[in-house]
Amino acid sequence: MHPIEILRFNTCGSVDDGKSTLIGRLLYDSKNLMEDQIEALERSADITGGGQINLANLTDGLRAEREQGITIDVAYRYFATPRRKFIVADTPGHVQYTRNMVTGASTANLSVVLVDARQGVIEQTRRHSYLAALLGIPHVVFAVNKMDLVDWKEERFLEIRDAIEGFLPKLGVLKDVKFIPISALNGDNVVEASPHSPWYQGPALLGHLETVHIASDWDLTTFRMPVQWVNRPNNPKDHSLHDFRGFSGQISRGLVQVGWQVMVLPAGIKTTVKQIWTYDGLVAEAFAPQSVTLCLEHDIDVSRGDMIVDLENLPGMSSELRAHVCWMNQRPLQRGKKYFLKHTSQTVQAVITSLDSRTNIQTFEPEPEPSELTINGIGEIHLRTSKPLIYDSYATNRLTGSFILIEQGTNQTVGAGMLFPPKEPVRPEYQDFAI
Amino acid sequence: MSSYHLDHLQYLETESIHIMREVAAEFERPTLLFSGGKDSICLLRLAEKAFRPSDIPMPFLNVDTGHHFPELNEFRDRRAAELGGKLIVRTVEGAIASGIAVPTPGEVSRNRLQIPTLLAAMEEFQFDCAIGGARRDEEKARAKERFFSFRDAFGQWDPKNQRPEIWNLYNARVNPGEHMRVFPLSNWTETDIWEYIKQERLEVPSIYFSHRRKAVRRSGQWLPVTEILPPKEKEDVRDLIVRVRTIGDIISTGLVESPANTVDDIIAEIAAARVTERGSRADDKASEAAMEDRKKQGYF
Numbered sequence: 001m002h003p004i005e006i007l008r009f010n011t012c013g014s015v016d017d018g019k020s021t022l023i024g025r026l027l028y029d030s031k032n033l034m035e036d037q038i039e040a041l042e043r044s045a046d047i048t049g050g051g052q053i054n055l056a057n058l059t060d061g062l063r064a065e066r067e068q069g070i071t072i073d074v075a076y077r078y079f080a081t082p083r084r085k086f087i088v089a090d091t092p093g094h095v096q097y098t099r100n101m102v103t104g105a106s107t108a109n110l111s112v113v114l115v116d117a118r119q120g121v122i123e124q125t126r127r128h129s130y131l132a133a134l135l136g137i138p139h140v141v142f143a144v145n146k147m148d149l150v151d152w153k154e155e156r157f158l159e160i161r162d163a164i165e166g167f168l169p170k171l172g173v174l175k176d177v178k179f180i181p182i183s184a185l186n187g188d189n190v191v192e193a194s195p196h197s198p199w200y201q202g203p204a205l206l207g208h209l210e211t212v213h214i215a216s217d218w219d220l221t222t223f224r225m226p227v228q229w230v231n232r233p234n235n236p237k238d239h240s241l242h243d244f245r246g247f248s249g250q251i252s253r254g255l256v257q258v259g260w261q262v263m264v265l266p267a268g269i270k271t272t273v274k275q276i277w278t279y280d281g282l283v284a285e286a287f288a289p290q291s292v293t294l295c296l297e298h299d300i301d302v303s304r305g306d307m308i309v310d311l312e313n314l315p316g317m318s319s320e321l322r323a324h325v326c327w328m329n330q331r332p333l334q335r336g337k338k339y340f341l342k343h344t345s346q347t348v349q350a351v352i353t354s355l356d357s358r359t360n361i362q363t364f365e366p367e368p369e370p371s372e373l374t375i376n377g378i379g380e381i382h383l384r385t386s387k388p389l390i391y392d393s394y395a396t397n398r399l400t401g402s403f404i405l406i407e408q409g410t411n412q413t414v415g416a417g418m419l420f421p422p423k424e425p426v427r428p429e430y431q432d433f434a435i
Numbered sequence: 436m437s438s439y440h441l442d443h444l445q446y447l448e449t450e451s452i453h454i455m456r457e458v459a460a461e462f463e464r465p466t467l468l469f470s471g472g473k474d475s476i477c478l479l480r481l482a483e484k485a486f487r488p489s490d491i492p493m494p495f496l497n498v499d500t501g502h503h504f505p506e507l508n509e510f511r512d513r514r515a516a517e518l519g520g521k522l523i524v525r526t527v528e529g530a531i532a533s534g535i536a537v538p539t540p541g542e543v544s545r546n547r548l549q550i551p552t553l554l555a556a557m558e559e560f561q562f563d564c565a566i567g568g569a570r571r572d573e574e575k576a577r578a579k580e581r582f583f584s585f586r587d588a589f590g591q592w593d594p595k596n597q598r599p600e601i602w603n604l605y606n607a608r609v610n611p612g613e614h615m616r617v618f619p620l621s622n623w624t625e626t627d628i629w630e631y632i633k634q635e636r637l638e639v640p641s642i643y644f645s646h647r648r649k650a651v652r653r654s655g656q657w658l659p660v661t662e663i664l665p666p667k668e669k670e671d672v673r674d675l676i677v678r679v680r681t682i683g684d685i686i687s688t689g690l691v692e693s694p695a696n697t698v699d700d701i702i703a704e705i706a707a708a709r710v711t712e713r714g715s716r717a718d719d720k721a722s723e724a725a726m727e728d729r730k731k732q733g734y735f
Contacts, residue, residue, distance in 0.1 A: 004443050005446075006443045035709045075575075075579050076578050078624045102601060103599040107602065107603075228460055229486075231489050233488050234489065241488050246488075248456055277488075279484040279487050287439045289441070289446075290445075290449050291452035291456070328599050399602060404601055411585075411609065411610065413600075416601045416602075
């Protein structure tokens with residue numbers, strides 16, 4: 001039996017595009033719904049829906065959502081087919097909840113962007129496409145929904161596809177894009193191919209989700225491991241562990257082997273990997289995204305927030321940074337104000353020194369020197385941190401190129417940042433520490 | 436296919452280990468909620484994976500409602516001792532005696548009374564974080580939980596005002612008196628849990644496997660016969676071969692008629708199941724929003 005992979009995807013679209021209905025349909029038609037869930041749907045259909053089962057009620061978990069018929073927060077769903085397991089983030093399309101799409105999409109391998117066939121491309125479609133590109137989601141599917149309401153006309157589908165393909169090049173980095181005509185309500189092209197679209201030769205949505213190639217989404221070059229926790233047993237009964245000193249973390253990119261030379265940053269000290277320790281025993285090599293504990297040849301001072309990297313392709317190190325930021329709080333971004341900034345496994349203080357531009361969602365052009373950046377706005381900023389960050393560009397590494405901003409006092413997460421490429425790789429002072 | 440690839444359990448495991456280590460590094464006084472149930476058994480194995488060869492750097496906490504299955508408490512105490520961990524138990528009985536928890540007249544269920552008992556224990560030990568075994572696939576309100584779920588000074592959850600959680604960057608900051616609930620198993624399903632128990636050869640309490648028990652028919656389910664709520668004269672009482680699928684209090688945990696004797700049997704049974712895990716929990720059926728209401732007040 002081959003191992004089963006997990007595919008993480010999110011659904012996005014504007015209000016009433018049928019996101020929750022689509023997820024309900026995927027669960028229902030792939031037989032991942034249970035009798036008590038169907039019974040609960042029928043109970044609420046009798047009370048509020050005039051007897052009509054509403055598949056959206058499966059994901060709209062909070063009372064206010066059921067009453068208002070909208071999804072107000074990211075809901076996660078799980079289902080499996082014999083080929084894959086799926087983690088679905090149902091992200092709301094309501095304009096003031098764009099921050100939730102960023103949340104749901106930040107961990108996704110794939111985004112499903114819903115487009116209402118009657119309305120075609122609207123501002124939300126452009127915004128969601130832009131965000132998918134900005135967040136570096138490797139695979140995107142445009143599901144043109146409610147095809148039944150436009151009589152399954154191929155021309156309408158092609159018109160929408162052309163409109164989207166017209167603006168995609170401006171987004172730059174979307175590599176793998178698919179268009180699928182569906183009716184989530186009736187189940188056409190969701191799990192089974194629809195008899196209404198003989199002109200469409202591609203896979204149904206589920207078939208695509210089961211087969212899209214995701215193995216290469218993790219890169220095995222350019223090793224990076226932020227140190228999360230220093231592992232030093234306190235009075236171990238096992239005497240061989242008296243001098244044990246390991247550095248625990250999750251590998252965010254690449255591969256490492258016992259015997260390889262690595263560098264510890266920010267100290268800039270070269271050393272060799274002596275052991276790779278796991279609960280299940282020592283291993284000869286480890287790779288992203290495994291969680292391991294590294295023991296190093298030299299007894300050097302390493303703490304949380306440091307990064308262990310390979311000697312090729314060193315990351316950048318700077319306290320003067322440039323980034324895209326998505327703003328997520330009612331209080332607008334404030335220049336000159338101190339925020340906490342969490343990046344990999346360390347938290348430092350940061351000041352936004354300039355707000356350089358704000359992205360226009362219609363044109364994808366940056367508008368220079370905006371007066372402010374409010375909730376759901378995306379802009380380019382310069383910032384200065386209290387301690388240099390060891391980082392890569394977001395485009396090359398989602399985990400060492402991203403940060404969050406936290407407001408001091410309220411502790412709210414107010415912004416999500418994606419770093420620009422460093423100007424130059426770090427030039428450590430102690431290049432020749434290890435002989 | 437390259438061998439540098441994680442299957443679903445390896446993927447879920449590394450995500451959970453990362454979260455466990457974030458908790459150990461970011462909080463001053465974390466605790467791990469350990470009931471002896473299948474989910475918290477997996478949590479303990481993940482804690483071992485995250486922290487060995489060091490000790491697990493946090494005590495275990497359990498709220499004993501006084502209505503636990505005796506098999507569960509026996510297992511809980513034994514497993515905590517095996518791991519060399521410190522187990523703190525606070526009882527609803529004790530909270531009632533000290534006036535922290537006040538039952539309404541005629542209230543038999545201890546479900547609601549767990550909440551003040553837990554919050555008082557958090558305060559007593561000044562815990563700023565509690566790791567729990569809740570999973571998003573269990574229930575609709577839980578599907579909206581974050582990994583790091585903020586609780587205010589009253590222990591309340593505000594689902595409309597949750598901190599956005601982006602990439603693997605968890606905002607762990609709390610002010611004094613506030614705390615965080617952290618759910619490393621958020622992305623695991625019931626099937627994943629049993630497959631992990633199998634892979635890791637984890638022991639689980641005997642009541643998860645098929646056994647003979649006296650059961651009484653109430654609200655469409657078979658419940659264990661207990662002295663707390665003894666069967667009334669007209670109630671249907673039978674001797675059945677059953678197991679539990681999810682463990683709550685003994686008076687509200689539905690029994691599933693089942694011959695499943697091994698973990699493999701259980702995995703096969705879940706694969707064929709036509710009702711969800713919590714379909715056997717009377718406490719969740721009280722109303723459509725039952726779990727949401729309890730969670731807002733500070734339930735796990």
